[in-house]
Amino acid sequence: MPEHSYTYKALNKAVGKALHRYNMISDGDRILVGLSGGKDSLTLMHVLAERQARVPVSYELTAVHIDPGFEGGFCESLIEYCEKTRFQLRIEYTDYGILGHSSVNRENPCFLCSRLRRKRLFEIADELDCNKIALGHNKDDIIETLFLNIFYSGEISTMVPFQPFFQGRFTVIRPLAMVDEKLIVRFAENQQFPKFINPCPTAGNSKRMQIKTILNQLYRGNKKIKGNIFRAMSHVNLDYLL
Numbered sequence: 753m754p755e756h757s758y759t760y761k762a763l764n765k766a767v768g769k770a771l772h773r774y775n776m777i778s779d780g781d782r783i784l785v786g787l788s789g790g791k792d793s794l795t796l797m798h799v800l801a802e803r804q805a806r807v808p809v810s811y812e813l814t815a816v817h818i819d820p821g822f823e824g825g826f827c828e829s830l831i832e833y834c835e836k837t838r839f840q841l842r843i844e845y846t847d848y849g850i851l852g853h854s855s856v857n858r859e860n861p862c863f864l865c866s867r868l869r870r871k872r873l874f875e876i877a878d879e880l881d882c883n884k885i886a887l888g889h890n891k892d893d894i895i896e897t898l899f900l901n902i903f904y905s906g907e908i909s910t911m912v913p914f915q916p917f918f919q920g921r922f923t924v925i926r927p928l929a930m931v932d933e934k935l936i937v938r939f940a941e942n943q944q945f946p947k948f949i950n951p952c953p954t955a956g957n958s959k960r961m962q963i964k965t966i967l968n969q970l971y972r973g974n975k976k977i978k979g980n981i982f983r984a985m986s987h988v989n990l991d992y993l994l
Contacts, residue, residue: 789817848865
């Protein structure tokens with residue numbers, strides 16, 4: 753069996769485990785997929801589309817890309833790719849990234865841009881009558897968010913795989929929640945996904961990247977650390993917290 757077959761088998765197994773554990777997708781769901789153009793969201797769209805044709809659950813998919821407004825964007829290339837792969841795509845042009853990096857913003861540029869993009873996704877989901885919003889966050893993202901919130905927000909919390917909003921009108925799902933980033937990297941290479949260059953001036957120099965660097969150093973010293981951190985988020989001993 754070719755290496756790419758093993759990679760997809762492992763990826764699909766991890767996605768299936770998350771979908772079933774959290775009952776993420778039900779018959780008749782209309783799912784908006786947040787398509788950033790990165791390897792995670794492209795992998796998410798590919799896996800959900802591939803499963804769509806062979807699982808007994810019927811659901812619809814629509815990809816949405818929120819353009820942050822920077823010069824040198826890749827919307828045209830993303831449109832061409834989605835047309836080639838027959839993914840239904842909607843492009844939403846905004847100035848969220850520019851606003852986030854402007855002098856009127858007193859928050860972290862990533863925080864504001866992310867909040868505005870998430871708000872717009874909910875609005876578009878409502879317009880399209882979608883009840884689920886699928887995002888491409890993986891296991892590494894969830895672990896990094898835990899430490900980001902501890903270090904910079906002073907709380908112990910992270911992203912969750914299944915999260916209802918607005919009295920259940922929408923539910924955010926993260927089907928890649930149990931997938932290691934390294935597996936997604938291999939899958940993206942095997943599929944020869946196009947590499948869309950992020951024009952954001954903060955890309956590659958964010959607080960998340962700093963956390964990622966620290967954690968990767970720990971992982972190299974002990975292969976059990978990542979798994980232990982991930983399991984710890986489901987085994988919280990409240991008797992030993994302040």
